[in-house]
Amino acid sequence: xxxxxxxxxxxxxxxxxxxxxxxxxxxxxxxxxxxxxxxxxxxxxxxxxxxxxxxxxxxxxxxxxxxxxxxxxxxxxxxxxxxxxxxxxxxxxxxxxxxxxxxxxxxxxxxxxxxxxxxxxxxxxxxxxxxxxxxxxxxxxxxxxxxxxxxxxxxxxxxxxxxxxxxxxxxxxxxxxxxxxxxxxxxxxxxxx
Amino acid sequence: xxxxxxxxxxxxxxxxxxxxxxxxxxxxxxxxxxxxxxxxxxxxxxxxxxxxxxxxxxxxxxxxxxxxxxxxxxxxxxxxxxxxxxxxxxxxxxxxxxxxxxxxxxxxxxxxxxxxxxxxxxxxxxxxxxxxxxxxxxxxxxxxxxxxxxxxxxxxxxxxxx
Numbered sequence: 001x002x003x004x005x006x007x008x009x010x011x012x013x014x015x016x017x018x019x020x021x022x023x024x025x026x027x028x029x030x031x032x033x034x035x036x037x038x039x040x041x042x043x044x045x046x047x048x049x050x051x052x053x054x055x056x057x058x059x060x061x062x063x064x065x066x067x068x069x070x071x072x073x074x075x076x077x078x079x080x081x082x083x084x085x086x087x088x089x090x091x092x093x094x095x096x097x098x099x100x101x102x103x104x105x106x107x108x109x110x111x112x113x114x115x116x117x118x119x120x121x122x123x124x125x126x127x128x129x130x131x132x133x134x135x136x137x138x139x140x141x142x143x144x145x146x147x148x149x150x151x152x153x154x155x156x157x158x159x160x161x162x163x164x165x166x167x168x169x170x171x172x173x174x175x176x177x178x179x180x181x182x183x184x185x186x187x188x189x190x191x192x193x
Numbered sequence: 194x195x196x197x198x199x200x201x202x203x204x205x206x207x208x209x210x211x212x213x214x215x216x217x218x219x220x221x222x223x224x225x226x227x228x229x230x231x232x233x234x235x236x237x238x239x240x241x242x243x244x245x246x247x248x249x250x251x252x253x254x255x256x257x258x259x260x261x262x263x264x265x266x267x268x269x270x271x272x273x274x275x276x277x278x279x280x281x282x283x284x285x286x287x288x289x290x291x292x293x294x295x296x297x298x299x300x301x302x303x304x305x306x307x308x309x310x311x312x313x314x315x316x317x318x319x320x321x322x323x324x325x326x327x328x329x330x331x332x333x334x335x336x337x338x339x340x341x342x343x344x345x346x347x348x349x350x351x352x353x354x355x
Contacts, residue, residue, distance in 0.1 A: 007343055014336060022328065091327050098332040162210060169270045170209060173335045178198060185194055191343060 007191075013105035018097070021104070025097035029060045029090060032122070036089050037062050039126045044133060051137055051150060055129075062087045064133050068141075068148055085136060092128035092172050095121045099176035106184050113183040117176075124175050128167030135164040200281035208273045223249070226267040229301070233262075233308045244312075251312055258316045260308070268304035268334070272297050275338045279345060288349040296341045303337045 025032075034057050041055035053065040068083040099117050103109075138160055142148050152160065181188065211217060226249045234246035243255040249267075252259040264270070279292045307330045315322040 011340060094328040094331055165213060169265050174274055177339055191346060
């Protein structure tokens with residue numbers, strides 16, 4: 001049974017576990033960002049192949065190769081080559097380290113809790129990365145006063161903005177707590193009692 | 194537990210999308226963020242007179258370094274997470290109201306500490322600042338939300354038993 005004797009003890013263990021979990025998370029980032037790159041590539045190519053050529057794994061970052069060079073022609077004699085920009089997946093992936101610290105602190109050593117939780121969080125990272133890519137293309141990359149002809153309607157641009165904010169602000173923050181709570185229901189009952 | 198999670202996600206997503214609306218941003222969020230910058234700068238001025246604030250920015254007038262408090266750094270999203278969790282959990286409305294008010298203040302106190310620490314970390318070492326800003330403090334703020342929620346759980350269960 002995974003019971004926590006006191007809130008102080010639990011919080012103390014989380015704070016002790018966090019440096020270890022964050023160090024392992026950061027120095028292994030070149031490994032766990034690879035499936036993120038692969039999945040993001042597949043999702044973006046499936047739905048937005050007109051805009052995205054590829055998502056390439058580059059150590060801690062992802063290089064996004066767009067097709068905007070085929071879409072944009074500045075002058076009759078000048079055509080832009082492929083536009084490439086980088087995304088930092090770690091800003092969506094800190095949830096992995098935080099979740100691991102919560103599990104260690106609650107002495108929940110079930111492999112299923114860790115594997116399922118990490119799997120769900122990785123999907124959330126892919127969500128965040130994909131919306132970051134689309135948001136960057138739609139709002140950030142064009143020179144001031146210009147926008148690329150992405151084909152997004154006004155409603156779709158709004159949804160892009162919401163999706164980006166959810167992927168950046170909500171999912172990495174909330175999912176670790178929800179997953180930890182779902183794998184430790186006895187904790188809440190005993191805590192309340 | 195499933196009912197709690199479903200209600201929590203509904204409350205959170207509705208409040209989050211509502212918070213993103215332009216009228217809400219203009220009338221509440223931006224003025225609130227400016228107030229947070231004002232309070233943070235005011236606290237810093239007790240020991241560092243060179244610090245000023247302008248809008249949502251806190252500026253060191255000595256070396257020109259500045260931080261701008263944006264979405265995710267004003268404590269609003271963390272507060273919405275806490276409020277959604279309190280609203281979703283079955284308890285009396287009195288307990289919910291007390292939890293929301295005290296919980297909101299607790300989150301904001303830690304958030305102001307975050308802003309002040311990042312302001313000085315940024316002046317010391319930008320790589321450490323990025324680490325603290327993008328990864329560590331995000332987790333610590335959510336840990337604070339969890340702690341406040343757990344304390345409120347204990348308090349609300351005692352109210353029911355009383």
